[in-house]
Amino acid sequence: MASSSSNVNASVDEYYPSFRKFKDGLADLLSRVTITKLVDFFQYPISLKNEIIKDENDPRLRMVENMEVRGQIKPHEISALLNACNELNLHRETSSVKRLFEEYGVKGEFY
Numbered sequence: 270m271a272s273s274s275s276n277v278n279a280s281v282d283e284y285y286p287s288f289r290k291f292k293d294g295l296a297d298l299l300s301r302v303t304i305t306k307l308v309d310f311f312q313y314p315i316s317l318k319n320e321i322i323k324d325e326n327d328p329r330l331r332m333v334e335n336m337e338v339r340g341q342i343k344p345h346e347i348s349a350l351l352n353a354c355n356e357l358n359l360h361r362e363t364s365s366v367k368r369l370f371e372e373y374g375v376k377g378e379f380y
Contacts, residue, residue: 288344291373292337296329298365304332310353311341344374 299307301322308318317335324331336342341349347370354363 287373291369292333292342294369294373295342295366296327296333298362298369299329299332301328303359303362304328306357306359307332307336307350307353310357311336311339311349347374 304321305318308321313321313335321328321331321335333342336350341347341353347366350366351363354360354366
């Protein structure tokens with residue numbers, strides 16, 4: 270599964286290079302606490318939650334990759350992520366994600 274998701278991510282990143290910058294910035298915003306809240310909100314399986322949180326390389330990038338694979342962030346649209354942040358009262362993150370997407374996202378609908 271990891272190789273197919275990596276292939277999908279690579280092709281999206283090639284087609285939308287600014288989206289790669291958005292994802293990198295998004296990863297920088299995520300803390301372990303925020304990741305845990307988002308994983309629970311999106312109802313990821315327990316095994317995946319544990320894989321993400323315990324990732325030895327970078328759980329933040331792993332979370333971003335999983336949100337992309339699951340369609341929770343897309344080059345043109347991030348409303349699922351913004352909705353989750355709002356529902357979880359992550360107001361600072363919501364504001365930061367919007368700013369990032371306005372700067373690096375492919376112009377589209379995100380509210």
